[in-house]
Amino acid sequence: MDKFDHPELLQRIKQHDAEALARYIDLNRGQLAGFLKSITGEHLLAVVELDDLIQEVSTAALSSLDSAPFDQYEPMQWLQQIARRRVVDAHRFHFGAKRRDAGRQRSIHAANSGGTAALGLEQMLVASMTSPSAALSRDIRMVRMQEAIEQLSDEQKQSIRMRYVEGLPTKEIAAKLGKTDVAIRVLLSRSMRLLETQLQDVKPSE
Incomplete structure (x- = not known):
């Protein structure tokens, strides 16, 4: 077939x-x-x-x-x-949105260099969920993102950080966590869905 x-x-x-x-x-x-x-x-x-x-x-x-x-x-x-x-x-x-490139790149480097890794994660996730026209709501969403991330399990936080901050492919994350690639992708999707739900009331409109 x-x-x-x-x-x-x-x-x-x-x-x-x-x-x-x-x-x-x-x-x-x-x-x-x-x-x-x-x-x-x-x-x-x-x-x-x-x-x-x-x-x-x-x-x-x-x-x-x-x-x-x-x-x-x-x-x-x-x-x-x-x-x-x-x-x-x-x-x-x-x-x-080139005007935001420098700040976005700084958040990536800060996350990878340690010390502000948690903040880097939040910035990356907010950037991924925010449209170019929604910059005014970014600060509010940052605070809410911090609160939402705290509600995730350690495994969810690890997976999200490795994927969205370190940029690792899901297969590599799966190997590090001793899971299958499919399991990691499902875990990531459910985690991101949970974060989106938590931020639904401050979701930017186009």
Whole structure:
């Protein structure tokens, strides 16, 4: 049976099974990579790794699986929609908000150099959840992010820090924590979903 057409797996995804979705993305990684490459310009690929875009699509899909419109789209069509949005977001992040680049880079270096690692994590997560037009709410969200992170388990904090501050791929995080790649991706998606829920009332609007 062709790996792109797996009825049992597709059915589980439509029933909002996160592990099935993670497995489906693994099986169709090549197709997803090809699609992303086809809609991503060379100037963006010069600053963003294709693997990182795939990971962002995977995390976004797992985070929004509960509300996925499978009555309108097949899983791959839905993933491609998410991919288009992530590419647009990446363009905005890297080319539409250059005035914030220096501060963002300082937060990354501070997190990696130690001493302010926790703050670096919060800054990175707020940046990932904040649109370029929502800078005014950043300080409020920073405080709320600190509070939300404190409610996560040590394992969740470790995974998020390794992924979003250190930039490690999920497979490497899985090896460090003694878990499977799928388990780490599910853990990350659920953690990010929890953080988004905690910050829902201060979520920026476009």
